[in-house]
Amino acid sequence: MGMRFKDRVVIVTGAAKGIGAGCARVFCQEGGLVAVLDVDDTAGKSLVEELSTAGPGRAAFWKCDVSDDHRIAETIADVAREFGRIDCLINNAGVHPPATPFEETSLDDLESLFRINFFGAFAAAQCALPHLKQTRGTIINMSSMTAVLGQDQSAAYSSSKGAQLSLTKALAVELGREGVRVNAVLPSNVDTPLMRDWAATLDDPESALQRVADLQVFGRMAQPEEIGRVCLFLATEDSSFVTGQGIEVEGGASLDY
Ligand SMILES: NC(=O)c1ccc[n+]([C@@H]2O[C@H](COP(=O)([O-])OP(=O)(O)OC[C@H]3O[C@@H](n4cnc5c(N)ncnc54)[C@H](O)[C@@H]3O)[C@@H](O)[C@H]2O)c1
Known part of the structure; x- marks a missing residue:
């Protein structure tokens, strides 16, 4: 391991478990200051303890439900105060409802899902942007292969992931001249x-x-850290000419037609 994120600050939403925790571990191993945001405070605090012991980076936990835009604004302002800067935002928090036929998917369910999977990412990007402009930082949206391949009985989820991918491309265009890069990761x-x-x-x-x-x-x-390492690449100068891309981290799952 090097120290490729030394003294730089990453915010990871939904970081207490799964892919988000994998990202938090990878960035901390590279010397980063990691803001762990999640609704699950037990798992979040225990991860922060693990990371603080392991180092060499540091971590802190904020209880933050990404479907609550006021809480996102409060939390991101707090992270910037605590850590002094923001270099990367990983919009990872997301939920996958049980398989539901399209005709049985209510608009209320669709709206609640979009509040977490899409509005959360949109709002967090808006709040982090003034800080990212100062550091010429990066935004990474955790989309999914379902955004490009679809998924049976999962119209709401797949569309929320497609929306993240479109947001990635639109923001990359709008923010390029400010030096802020925006990419998406599409795990299988x-x-x-x-x-x-x-x-x-x-x-x-x-x-x-x-x-x-x-x-x-x-x-x-994939193991969560394998996704985390792709995020590290997207968050550092190693990917300085990469923006607006949906990086398909899919272990060849879409091959062999
Ligand atoms: N696991 C996969 O195979 C896979 C594949 C493609 C994309 N993804 C995407 O990756 C992301 C992470 O998935 P995962 O498999 O690690 O999920 P997970 O359920 O294992 O972990 C998600 C974390 O997000 C937190 N969370 C849930 N709702 C939240 C909210 N409203 N606000 C803040 N935190 C919240 C949970 O408490 C949990 O800690 C999701 O966006 C998911 O759509 C996962």
Whole structure:
């Protein structure tokens, strides 16, 4: 490991578990100051303790529900005060509702899902932007391969991830001259609580997880830190000419037509 994010500040939403926690670990290992935002304060505080012990970076927890735009504004202002700057925002918090046929998806459910998966990312980007302009920082939106491939019985979720990808491209155009880069990461299947909770709703969770693993050419899902390392690339000068892109981190899942 190097110190590729030394003394720089990253905000990760939904960082207490899963992919967000993987990002937090990778940035902390590279010397970063990590703002862990989540609704789950038990898991969030325990991650911060783990990161502070492991170092070499530092971490702090903020309880923040990304569907509440006032709370996002308050939290981001607080992070900037505490850490003195913001270099990267990773809009990772997201939920995947159980499989629901399109015709049974209510507009109320659609709206609640968009409040978390999309409005949250939009609002956080708005609040972080004045700080990111000062550091010529980056925004990373955790989209999904469902944004480009679709997913059965998941019209609401897939559309929310598509909206994140479109936001990524529009913002990259608007913010390029200010030196702020905006990219999206599109994972296929990652071994996280979200994935395991979904499998637990099925008759045979273990074989469902195996089927999902087999979708990738490697015969396995990604580990959260593998997504975190792609985010680190997108947050550093290693990717200085990359903006507006949806990076498909999918282990070959869309190959072999
Ligand atoms: N796991 C996958 O295979 C996969 C694939 C593609 C995209 N993604 C995307 O990656 C992101 C993270 O997924 P994951 O699998 O790590 O999920 P996860 O459920 O394992 O973890 C998500 C974290 O977000 C937090 N969270 C949920 N709602 C929140 C809210 N309103 N405000 C703040 N925090 C909130 C949860 O408490 C949890 O800590 C999501 O946006 C998801 O859509 C996941």
